[in-house]
Amino acid sequence: MTVLGEVATYAVQWDSKSQEVAIEFASIVQDWADALKKSIHSTDAVSPEDQQTIASQRAKCCLFYMYAIICYAGSSELSVRDAQEMCSLSVLAKSCRLFEDPTPYDEVVLSLIAFTEEILAARMEELMMIVDKDTEILDATVKHMLQQAPKVPLLWKRSLVDGTLTCCFDAESTEGDLYSINLLRGIVLFNGLPPSRLPSLILEHPLYERTFQNRDFEVVLTADGKLQTTRTISRFQ
Numbered sequence: 210m211t212v213l214g215e216v217a218t219y220a221v222q223w224d225s226k227s228q229e230v231a232i233e234f235a236s237i238v239q240d241w242a243d244a245l246k247k248s249i250h251s252t253d254a255v256s257p258e259d260q261q262t263i264a265s266q267r268a269k270c271c272l273f274y275m276y277a278i279i280c281y282a283g284s285s286e287l288s289v290r291d292a293q294e295m296c297s298l299s300v301l302a303k304s305c306r307l308f309e310d311p312t313p314y315d316e317v318v319l320s321l322i323a324f325t326e327e328i329l330a331a332r333m334e335e336l337m338m339i340v341d342k343d344t345e346i347l348d349a350t351v352k353h354m355l356q357q358a359p360k361v362p363l364l365w366k367r368s369l370v371d372g373t374l375t376c377c378f379d380a381e382s383t384e385g386d387l388y389s390i391n392l393l394r395g396i397v398l399f400n401g402l403p404p405s406r407l408p409s410l411i412l413e414h415p416l417y418e419r420t421f422q423n424r425d426f427e428v429v430l431t432a433d434g435k436l437q438t439t440r441t442i443s444r445f446q
Contacts (some may be wrong), residue, residue, distance in 0.1 A: 228285050235280035235294065242273035242301070261310050268314035271305035274298050278325040281332065289346070292339040294352040295393055299329060303395030304354060329393050331343045333376050336392065340378075341367070347378055351388055354397040354404050363388060368380075 249266050252259065278298045281291060302325065306318065329336075340346050344365040353360045363380035376392045389398040402408050407425055411417055 231283075232291070235277040235298075238273045238276045239294075239298065242277070242305075245270050245273070246305070248270040259312040261312075264307070264310040265314065267305050267307055268312045268318055269304055271318050272314060272321065273321045274302035274305065275321045275325045278302065278328055279321075281324070284329045287332065287339060289339055289343060292336050292343075293346050293349060295329065295332065295336060296340070296346055297353055297393035299392055300327075300350050300353050300390070300397055301395075303397075307336050326393060333393060337367075337374075337376060340392070347380070347390055350392075351390060351397055355388070355399055358388065361384070400417075 239385060245266055249263055249270070275298075278295065281287070281295050281298075287295070299422070306322070345362050347365050348362055349356070351363075359382045361383075363382060365378045365380045368375045368377040368379060378390050378392075380388045382388065387398075387400050390396065396403065414424060
């Protein structure tokens, strides 16, 4: 898969029609990932075997989304639609990187994370030029993670660090909710927290890293303000 995506984008440098092939390939693998993701959401993980199956399917989803990102490598000019797809794929790939249980795909996923981030970083300047002119791309991207996102366009502002523009954006809704997105890393935050995921404050804690390494878990906020995993993990929840 990776080779096919690279070959298609390599050929674009000399044959413009190859761009259509690359985009078509990206669309196909994204459709595979979307279908697999729907299947995961409709599966009840009752037994440890079910949980292992879901973990493997989620890892495959992540791979498919990253294969699609690879198709946008190269030097061909990005269209607004291309920019929209790249933003969405970055977020969708990140949403599938949980590593809840070990799977046969984990090593490949880890290697492609670095590869696809290199592609996104190389395209980021051009991507930012398009997004700055059409921030509704960000509205559509955020809705992949947050179904409750406002239907009206948000007023996105690009973040500054030491006076330098970044690839991160923030927007506040009329209800006072804060939406944030990092296009390079594919991270979406709602009021400072990743939806259905553990916050970085926990993931980067030495005790957590010692116990769970790079694993993340799907969580919900309980009535008493605690984060609880949606499935049992080693007989605990």
